[in-house]
Amino acid sequence: MLALKDVGKTYPNGVHALERFSAEISPGEIIAIIGGSGCGKSTLLRAIAGLDRASTGSVSLDNAVITSPHAKIGIIFQEPRLLPWLSVADNIGFGLADLSAEVRRERVASALARVGLTDKAAAWPRELSGGQAQRVAIARALVPQPEVLLLDEPFSALDAFTRRDLQDHLLDLWADTRPTLILVTHDVDEAVVLADRVLVMRPRPGRLFEEITINLARPRDRKSELFDTFKRRVLTALDRSLDRSVRDVTDKSSAGEAMWW
Amino acid sequence: MAMTVDLPALEQTAAPRAAPARWSRLARPALGLLVPVVLALGWELVVYLGYSNGRLVPPPSKVFQTIVELARSGELSRHVLATLWRVGAGFALGVIAGTIMGAISGYWDFAKRLLDPTVQALRAIPSLAWVPLFVLWLGIFETSKVALIAVGVFFPIYLGVMGAILSVDRKIVEVGRVFRLSGPAMIRRILLPAVLPAYVVALRVGLGLGWMFVVAAELIGASEGLGYLLLDGQQLGKPAQILAAIVIFAILGKLTDWLIEVAVAPLLRWQDAFGARGGA
Numbered sequence: 092m093l094a095l096k097d098v099g100k101t102y103p104n105g106v107h108a109l110e111r112f113s114a115e116i117s118p119g120e121i122i123a124i125i126g127g128s129g130c131g132k133s134t135l136l137r138a139i140a141g142l143d144r145a146s147t148g149s150v151s152l153d154n155a156v157i158t159s160p161h162a163k164i165g166i167i168f169q170e171p172r173l174l175p176w177l178s179v180a181d182n183i184g185f186g187l188a189d190l191s192a193e194v195r196r197e198r199v200a201s202a203l204a205r206v207g208l209t210d211k212a213a214a215w216p217r218e219l220s221g222g223q224a225q226r227v228a229i230a231r232a233l234v235p236q237p238e239v240l241l242l243d244e245p246f247s248a249l250d251a252f253t254r255r256d257l258q259d260h261l262l263d264l265w266a267d268t269r270p271t272l273i274l275v276t277h278d279v280d281e282a283v284v285l286a287d288r289v290l291v292m293r294p295r296p297g298r299l300f301e302e303i304t305i306n307l308a309r310p311r312d313r314k315s316e317l318f319d320t321f322k323r324r325v326l327t328a329l330d331r332s333l334d335r336s337v338r339d340v341t342d343k344s345s346a347g348e349a350m351w352w
Numbered sequence: 353m354a355m356t357v358d359l360p361a362l363e364q365t366a367a368p369r370a371a372p373a374r375w376s377r378l379a380r381p382a383l384g385l386l387v388p389v390v391l392a393l394g395w396e397l398v399v400y401l402g403y404s405n406g407r408l409v410p411p412p413s414k415v416f417q418t419i420v421e422l423a424r425s426g427e428l429s430r431h432v433l434a435t436l437w438r439v440g441a442g443f444a445l446g447v448i449a450g451t452i453m454g455a456i457s458g459y460w461d462f463a464k465r466l467l468d469p470t471v472q473a474l475r476a477i478p479s480l481a482w483v484p485l486f487v488l489w490l491g492i493f494e495t496s497k498v499a500l501i502a503v504g505v506f507f508p509i510y511l512g513v514m515g516a517i518l519s520v521d522r523k524i525v526e527v528g529r530v531f532r533l534s535g536p537a538m539i540r541r542i543l544l545p546a547v548l549p550a551y552v553v554a555l556r557v558g559l560g561l562g563w564m565f566v567v568a569a570e571l572i573g574a575s576e577g578l579g580y581l582l583l584d585g586q587q588l589g590k591p592a593q594i595l596a597a598i599v600i601f602a603i604l605g606k607l608t609d610w611l612i613e614v615a616v617a618p619l620l621r622w623q624d625a626f627g628a629r630g631g632a
Contacts, residue, residue, distance in 0.1 A: 167532055175623075
């Protein structure tokens with residue numbers, strides 16, 4: 092169980108990025124966090140990853156408080172961030188340095204096969220397309236078998252076709268070990284395709300605005316009417332989150348908020 | 353989208369490159385030799401036909417002859433070895449000091465604020481200004497010469513290493529953090545490979561300066577070395593000997609630079625620029 096309790100973040104330059112964000116996320120759940128720019132999505136994700144410490148509140152995984160990167164928490168960034176001096180195979184095995192060479196080779200080989208890049212094992216990252224590089228990044232994050240995988244707009248730099256392909260692929264990979272997925276996105280379609288729950292955030296300071304449960308069976312048909320209904324619900328929530336005249340749906344104070352507009 | 357744009361371009365460049373690969377491998381360096389060879393032959397011809405007596409600017413054949421004579425008498429190897437030793441020792445010292453200081457300043461902000469202003473101030477001094485002091489402190493023999501070369505090599509290495517560490521992509525370092533690398537592992541697995549390309553450039557710049565400073569050092573007062581050959585040629589009015597020394601300097605400089613390039617090429621194969629040049 093991943094528990095976020097009143098997580099807040101104020102940066103040293105005074106920017107109040109995130110305010111009292113609370114959520115409980117069960118193992119194997121897929122959560123999409125969506126919201127306008129500056130709503131603290133990435134800040135929240137970095138706090139969960141242990142890359143930045145929350146100013147207030149706490150993040151805990153199975154009752155262990157997270158203050159620095161944790162073995163059970165993996166992250167995939169917006170850009171693949173592959174190490175350019177390592178081959179594709181070595182990039183995937185980067186987090187397995189503690190294992191014996193033989194075990195590492197096996198794991199890397201099966202991960203390569205799983206993301207369909209066996210023939211690229213010896214290639215340099217510069218020789219990959221954007222979609223291939225991001226698949227390597229996904230494999231690298233999944234190979235240590237994290238319990239929680241964080242994704243920070245992982246497909247936003249890709250074209251629509253590749254993005255859709257990778258979304259399906261991600262679900263496929265997720266089904267192997269069913270880690271908790273927390274995905275930050277600004278793509279409503281992506282949120283509804285992937286998530287069990289969509290958390291809509293509102294900006295300045297970033298906080299939870301509305302929570303929408305997507306109880307649609309997988310695989311989800313992007314063209315179905317029900318899919319559209321959920322998309323509309325998320326879109327409506329997003330619009331309302333940006334409308335300052337609407338009070339927070341959650342029970343947080345919004346006193347003085349109108350001053351922003 | 354990108355594929356459709358790339359493909360025709362690839363086909364165009366790949367086709368002619370594949371067929372006469374051997375030709376281009378030989379022709380590319382040959383093209384670079386064209387201008388000096390034509391100039392040299394031209395001058396040879398001018399002197400041969402009697403348009404110039406070639407006393408102050410001796411023709412290539414005379415220079416070559418001088419080199420052969422020097423080689424035959426054993427003088428050449430003595431001078432070359434003396435110079436090589438000085439450059440080698442000075443370069444090694446400069447590289448070691450520059451790398452250590454640059455790494456400390458780049459990695460540790462406090463050290464940078466403490467040391468960098470002083471190093472930058474010292475860098476502003478023309479290195480040749482140290483010569484009288486070094487001669488007073490270290491004598492006119494080898495030590496002062498090696499010290500001068502080391503000073504010349506130190507600064508580009510220091511700046512290169514510090515700059516390279518400071519400009520390592522924060523996002524790549526974050527990957528190391530996500531995988532919980534320890535301090536030494538972070539240096540070994542992330543920082544060193546990230547810094548290597550810039551370090552190689554610094555080494556090559558440093559080596560170039562090493563060759564520059566060995567001439568200065570040997571002009572101070574030496575009884576052997578290529579710089580001594582230069583000075584000797586000037587004082588005894590032997591321009592062919594001066595040109596011979598210059599040619600040997602050029603060959604040695606190019607050769608040592610090439611050695612660095614070849615030695616590190618396998619480590620830099622991953623670089624985009626390296627691949628684009630069609631090395632391997």
